[in-house]
Amino acid sequence: MRGALLLAILAVASSATVPHACRAEEEPDREESLPFYVPSQAKLQFAGNVGLLSAGGGWSWWHRTVDLDLMFGWVPPMQGDDPIYIGTLEATVWPVELQLGDGWNLRPVSVGGTLSLTFGDDYWVFLPDRYPSKYYWFNTALRIGAFVGGSVGRAFPAPRNVDFYWELGVTDLELWIFLENPRQITFWDVLHLALGVAVAF
Amino acid sequence: MAGGRQAVGFRRVVLAALLVGVAWGAAGCDPFSFSPHQVRFSESERDLTRKNLERIRGLPQEETFKIAVFGDTQGRMTETEDGVEALDERDDVSFAIQVGDLTDFGFTKEFRWTQRLLAEIDVPVLTVIGNHDHLGNGSELYEAMYGPLNHSFFFGRTKFVFLDDNSREHGFDGTVPDLGWLRRELPDDGSYDRAVVVSHVPPTDPDFDPALKDGFVEALRRGGAVLSLHGHVHDFSDDIPFDDGVRYVTADGMEGRNFLVVTIGPGRVEVEQVFF
Numbered sequence: 001m002r003g004a005l006l007l008a009i010l011a012v013a014s015s016a017t018v019p020h021a022c023r024a025e026e027e028p029d030r031e032e033s034l035p036f037y038v039p040s041q042a043k044l045q046f047a048g049n050v051g052l053l054s055a056g057g058g059w060s061w062w063h064r065t066v067d068l069d070l071m072f073g074w075v076p077p078m079q080g081d082d083p084i085y086i087g088t089l090e091a092t093v094w095p096v097e098l099q100l101g102d103g104w105n106l107r108p109v110s111v112g113g114t115l116s117l118t119f120g121d122d123y124w125v126f127l128p129d130r131y132p133s134k135y136y137w138f139n140t141a142l143r144i145g146a147f148v149g150g151s152v153g154r155a156f157p158a159p160r161n162v163d164f165y166w167e168l169g170v171t172d173l174e175l176w177i178f179l180e181n182p183r184q185i186t187f188w189d190v191l192h193l194a195l196g197v198a199v200a201f
Numbered sequence: 202m203a204g205g206r207q208a209v210g211f212r213r214v215v216l217a218a219l220l221v222g223v224a225w226g227a228a229g230c231d232p233f234s235f236s237p238h239q240v241r242f243s244e245s246e247r248d249l250t251r252k253n254l255e256r257i258r259g260l261p262q263e264e265t266f267k268i269a270v271f272g273d274t275q276g277r278m279t280e281t282e283d284g285v286e287a288l289d290e291r292d293d294v295s296f297a298i299q300v301g302d303l304t305d306f307g308f309t310k311e312f313r314w315t316q317r318l319l320a321e322i323d324v325p326v327l328t329v330i331g332n333h334d335h336l337g338n339g340s341e342l343y344e345a346m347y348g349p350l351n352h353s354f355f356f357g358r359t360k361f362v363f364l365d366d367n368s369r370e371h372g373f374d375g376t377v378p379d380l381g382w383l384r385r386e387l388p389d390d391g392s393y394d395r396a397v398v399v400s401h402v403p404p405t406d407p408d409f410d411p412a413l414k415d416g417f418v419e420a421l422r423r424g425g426a427v428l429s430l431h432g433h434v435h436d437f438s439d440d441i442p443f444d445d446g447v448r449y450v451t452a453d454g455m456e457g458r459n460f461l462v463v464t465i466g467p468g469r470v471e472v473e474q475v476f477f
């Protein structure tokens with residue numbers, strides 16, 4: 001858990017501290033100009049079942065068709081006592097990019113998946129010792145999500161983009177309950193929306 | 202013109218976003234979720250134990266009365282819905298009790314969805330926390346939606362005591378069930394004629410702290426309990442396992458398509474299994 005936290009913080013920190021000198025130079029294809037491990041984008045997201053706010057960053061390949069991001073999410077205490085912290089690994093595929101002119105672009109379709117880990121003693125991936133084996137068939141900490149979405153953005157100039165994105169997602173076990181109870185639960189009940197901004201540098 | 206094309210693109214995007222928003226709003230849902238475990242309920246979903254107790258206080262409190270007992274709902278929504286419908290056709294029950302495991306995974310949305318079904322019950326409904334309801338952020342969610350995990354109230358001359366006895370979820374640390382609290386709630390000091398205890402796990406189950414079992418049974422016997430109501434085992438049983446005159450009854454899970462109607466009165470406890 002501590003490792004994932006560290007990675008998330010590193011991702012945020014490193015995306016925030018990409019040397020400015022790199023930007024000053026001509027870089028028609030950023031993918032070739034920086035070592036592979038330096039993140040190429042920073043993200044800030046609202047909702048999406050991975051935090052009220054989540055921040056992080058990651059990498060983009062093949063001219064923005066595949067993204068991999070590491071996000072750290074936070075839910076403040078609302079009606080309960082404790083905040084919730086969530087680390088998320090997110091992969092997104094952007095098959096289409098339309099140029100709208102004047103540097104604006106629309107990516108009407110995205111498809112992606114998330115692996116999110118809720119931190120803290122109340123959440124476990126492996127059944128704790130207090131239970132006999134197979135007492136619960138699921139885990140409470142690690143969730144798999146899937147989403148579709150899109151983005152609208154602008155290059156300042158390419159490849160430095162600012163993109164506003166949205167994701168309509170579902171989370172594994174919430175979807176499971178819907179599939180078991182389609183008469184009592186609507187798809188709208190399990191669907192959740194995320195809104196965010198991604199800055200590529 | 203580039204600007205024109207850009208405007209059309211934007212308009213489409215904004216329109217699509219608006220359509221999604223309107224459809225969502227029409228479905229009566231909040232599109233934003235921050236975590237499957239977020240403690241975030243609407244006002245009508247909060248503080249339900251207190252609200253239902255207020256309704257119960259307003260009822261005619263006859264010496265002999267009937268209650269309905271629903272077993273573990275735990276994601277069995279069709280059966281729960283049918284059970285609610287069957288219960289609503291009756292008019293002889295004062296209030297209903299669900300004996301825990303409202304949820305399977307302890308998620309916010311599960312609490313909401315189960316409560317949406319229980320809210321259709323015409324009479325007041327009370328719940329007790331089950332082991333599944335403890336998972337993740339479950340106890341905080343339970344407290345936000347229903348209230349304290351341990352509580353008691355009087356119905357006429359009968360005292361009802363509801364408590365958390367999901368010992369395994371607390372690692373058998375000796376604190377659950379809270380026997381000190383239970384003994385104080387069952388003083389048998391003449392303030393009530395009989396007591397009914399409601400908790401999720403029956404004391405005969407391995408998930409009940411074995412170190413606290415004798416103390417629990419003793420507290421009930423000394424405290425004038427006539428009935429101890431449970432769920433958890435997904436099977437109906439009605440016994441006096443400790444030869445002390447105290448009836449221990451477990452309700453079947455809702456998948457069994459039945460609930461209990463219990464008649465309580467002076468010198469009288471009758472348990473009927475009602476199939477639907």
